[in-house]
Amino acid sequence: MTLLQLDGVSKRFGALTVAEAISFSVGEGEALGIIGPNGAGKSTLFNLINGTIAADSGTVRFAGTDVTRTPPMARCLAGMGRTFQIPQPFEKLTVFENLLVAGSFGARRSEADAYDRCAEILHDTGLIDKANVPAGGLTLLQRKRLELARALATEPRLLLLDEIAGGLTEGECLSLVATIRAIHVKGVAVIWIEHVLHALTSVVERLLVLNFGRVIGIGAPAEIMASREVKEIYLGIEI
Amino acid sequence: MTIAIPSALKVETRTKVSSISLFVAFAVLALGLAAPFLVSRGAVQDLFFILTMLVLAQSWNLLAGYAGLISVGQQVFVGFGAYAMFGAVILLGVDPLLAILIAGLLSVLLAIPTAFFTFRLYGPYFAIGTWVVAEVVRLLFAQWKALGGGTGTSLPREAVRDMVGVSLLRDLFGMKPAQASDAITYWLALMLAAATIGFIYRLLRSKQGLGLAAVRDNEQAARAVGVDARRMKALVYLATAFLTGLAGALIYAQKARISPDAAFSVTDWTAYVIFIVVIGGIGTVEGPILGVILFFLLQNFMADYGSWYLLMLGLAGILVMLFAPRGLWGAFSDRTGIQLFPVRRTLIGGPSIHQGGSSHG
Ligand SMILES: Nc1ncnc2c1ncn2[C@@H]1O[C@H](COP(=O)(O)OP(=O)(O)O)[C@@H](O)[C@H]1O
Numbered sequence: 001m002t003l004l005q006l007d008g009v010s011k012r013f014g015a016l017t018v019a020e021a022i023s024f025s026v027g028e029g030e031a032l033g034i035i036g037p038n039g040a041g042k043s044t045l046f047n048l049i050n051g052t053i054a055a056d057s058g059t060v061r062f063a064g065t066d067v068t069r070t071p072p073m074a075r076c077l078a079g080m081g082r083t084f085q086i087p088q089p090f091e092k093l094t095v096f097e098n099l100l101v102a103g104s105f106g107a108r109r110s111e112a113d114a115y116d117r118c119a120e121i122l123h124d125t126g127l128i129d130k131a132n133v134p135a136g137g138l139t140l141l142q143r144k145r146l147e148l149a150r151a152l153a154t155e156p157r158l159l160l161l162d163e164i165a166g167g168l169t170e171g172e173c174l175s176l177v178a179t180i181r182a183i184h185v186k187g188v189a190v191i192w193i194e195h196v197l198h199a200l201t202s203v204v205e206r207l208l209v210l211n212f213g214r215v216i217g218i219g220a221p222a223e224i225m226a227s228r229e230v231k232e233i234y235l236g237i238e239i
Numbered sequence: 240m241t242i243a244i245p246s247a248l249k250v251e252t253r254t255k256v257s258s259i260s261l262f263v264a265f266a267v268l269a270l271g272l273a274a275p276f277l278v279s280r281g282a283v284q285d286l287f288f289i290l291t292m293l294v295l296a297q298s299w300n301l302l303a304g305y306a307g308l309i310s311v312g313q314q315v316f317v318g319f320g321a322y323a324m325f326g327a328v329i330l331l332g333v334d335p336l337l338a339i340l341i342a343g344l345l346s347v348l349l350a351i352p353t354a355f356f357t358f359r360l361y362g363p364y365f366a367i368g369t370w371v372v373a374e375v376v377r378l379l380f381a382q383w384k385a386l387g388g389g390t391g392t393s394l395p396r397e398a399v400r401d402m403v404g405v406s407l408l409r410d411l412f413g414m415k416p417a418q419a420s421d422a423i424t425y426w427l428a429l430m431l432a433a434a435t436i437g438f439i440y441r442l443l444r445s446k447q448g449l450g451l452a453a454v455r456d457n458e459q460a461a462r463a464v465g466v467d468a469r470r471m472k473a474l475v476y477l478a479t480a481f482l483t484g485l486a487g488a489l490i491y492a493q494k495a496r497i498s499p500d501a502a503f504s505v506t507d508w509t510a511y512v513i514f515i516v517v518i519g520g521i522g523t524v525e526g527p528i529l530g531v532i533l534f535f536l537l538q539n540f541m542a543d544y545g546s547w548y549l550l551m552l553g554l555a556g557i558l559v560m561l562f563a564p565r566g567l568w569g570a571f572s573d574r575t576g577i578q579l580f581p582v583r584r585t586l587i588g589g590p591s592i593h594q595g596g597s598s599h600g
């Protein structure tokens with residue numbers, strides 16, 4: 001069953017077209033990877049999917065309803081969780097409280113009902129020993145983990161991950177992949193933007209390539225990586 | 240060994256200090272209730288001033304420090320509340336005490352169209368918008384001839400003398416009517432201040448308070464995790480309109496004389512209030528309490544210096560903003576970790592959890 005469907009979604013910032021007639025869909029429980037050079041419009045695509053910015057034209061459907069004009073708050077309640085490429089923590093709240101906001105509002109629970117689950121997520125994402133530290137005091141890597149943990153706390157059906165593996169050591173990257181796989185195995189659909197291709201391809205079933213706001217390929221990872229256009233864009237980048 | 244999820248997981252907001260401060264708060268409240276029997280009438284009037292300014296400061300702090308709505312037009316609710324109370328007493332013959340409650344409710348009604356207009360504006364434009372609304376309302380009231388137009392009017396002497404409770408105090412304690420009405424408005428101010436702090440503290444410790452703190456820290460992220468930021472801001476705006484309207488009506492019930500320029504004064508009801516919150520510490524419940532005491536002391540200390548007084552206030556405000564941007568209470572709390580009204584949810588249980596961090600903003 002289709003969970004997310006974009007039809008001809010376009011967005012311009014002045015003269016710059018950052019999304020041009022983008023159409024694709026993601027099935028329930030599917031994992032899709034998105035690759036493309038910097039400035040291709042990947043993060044903007046996430047903003048269009050979760051409603052942070054409004055599309056100029058086209059439609060976004062989620063779980064069977066048209067959400068093109070729905071604000072991000074309601075899309076989150078409908079089951080969309082996202083991370084921000086540049087982490088956006090609630091700086092004066094502790095790490096645990098950051099998750100509580102998501103776990104109570106995003107997952108429609110009372111605050112007390114969210115305690116256990118938030119503590120569990122902190123544990124799974126390796127943040128439990130930072131639970132009572134204000135998020136403003138975290139390092140960049142910890143902030144990225146918090147982005148993931150907070151998105152998970154909303155109990156999403158679709159998880160949007162924006163470059164959360166950059167700067168990790170080999171070991172950290174493997175444990176991140178294991179974490180995301182575990183989420184995916186539970187039936188959560190994932191769209192993952194990532195430059196670390198080996199991490200990405202070890203999780204996703206399909207790859208989408210974006211360049212200058214246009215989808216230039218979508219399909220099985222091996223097929224996509226073998227295509228001429230992708231090789232041109234990624235000339236010099238190791239796989 | 241891997242540490243499993245602590246089964247004895249606990250979340251706490253209380254601290255040792257906060258248990259003591261709850262006790263102290265009740266002691267202060269009890270002492271406050273007895274004040275009219277213990278101190279002079281002039282001192283009761285000073286306390287009344289401090290308490291009503293405290294209500295205004297707590298309200299503005301909730302609005303600006305938590306909901307991020309930097310309003311410079313809250314005097315609209317002071318003036319409107321005061322005029323609504325005068326109107327109900329003079330034109331409808333309502334008892335002043337009931338009129339104060341009506342004034343609070345009418346202020347909420349005024350806040351609905353005001354919010355409709357100002358919520359379309361962001362940042363500095365919102366601030367300017369609130370001020371414009373306040374000026375428009377002031378000019379409208381200056382046209383209202385039945386309430387004295389631009390020169391204003393007084394509450395009828397008998398309305399104050401026959402206020403609920405005055406005769407009781409006279410019979411029981413032999414108080415003069417003026418003294419009795421001062422005592423009554425003072426007690427109301429004490430209850431209003433206690434209720435305001437209690438309401439705000441409860442709100443901050445609730446799920447809604449957590450959402451509000453998230454909106455304050457990062458509105459975009461708050462929306463992305465399901466917090467309805469707009470609704471939350473609107474509700475805070477209405478709640479502060481109610482509290483500010485009540486305080487305005489109460490202040491002018493005690494003064495018993497009103498004019499548009501005084502009741503809608505941006506200096507008295509917004510600039511001073513912002514000063515109190517900023518020097519005390521914005522975004523904390525303790526800040527406005529400390530701020531209002533300092534403000535009162537400064538005002539008394541510098542009363543003889545005329546217009547130098549305003550200059551000194553401005554200077555004090557700038558110094559605090561430069562050297563203690565989170566206010567004096569914020570600086571103290573950052574250094575000592577002491578919070579009288581803690582709102583932090585501390586996760587306890589399991590050896591892997593460190594106790595860390597300083598204070599909430
Ligand atoms: N709010 C905005 N206003 C104007 N231009 C923007 C905005 N957001 C992104 N852009 C531009 O859109 C392009 C795509 O950005 P982005 O989606 O962040 O790319 P990617 O995530 O693929 O690196 C970039 O050229 C960027 O400068």
Ligand SMILES: [Mg+2]
Nearest residue numbers: 042043044085
């Ligand atoms: Mg990006």
